[in-house]
Amino acid sequence: MSKFAGYAWGTIVHPAATFRRLAEEKRIGQGWAAVLLVGVLYSVVCAIAAINGIEPVTEPILPISKESYYFWRVFFGPPVFIGAWYLFTYLNLLLGRAFVEREHFKTY
Secondary structure, three states, X not given: OHHHHHHHXXXXXXXHHHHXXXXXXXXXXXXHXXXXXXXXXXXXXXXXXXXXXXXXXXXXXXXXXXXXXXHHHHHHHHHHHHHHHHHHHHHHXXXXXXXXXXXXXXXX
C-alpha cells in the first residue's frame, strides 16, 4: 500500500517522473488499487446520499425509483468503474495499434 501511496502522492508533486515509473511498472496491482479505491469511494458517497434520502437531479436512465436510486448505485458503481477501465484500456490499445503494430492485448 505504501507503493500505491507513493504513486498517488507523486502524481501531484512530480507527475512526469511518476508517470515514467508507472509506465515501467510490470504488475497491474497499482492500477487495480486505483480503480478499486475510486469505486469504493464512489460507493461510500452513494451510501451517504441514500441514507440522507437525496434524490437524483435528472431522471434515471434505468427504471429505478428516484427514492432508491443511490441505494442501487452503491452496488453498481464499482463494476461500472472496472468495466470502463477495461473498455478504455482496450480502446487505448486499439488506438496505439493504429500507429504502432508491435503491442498486443495478450502481452499485458
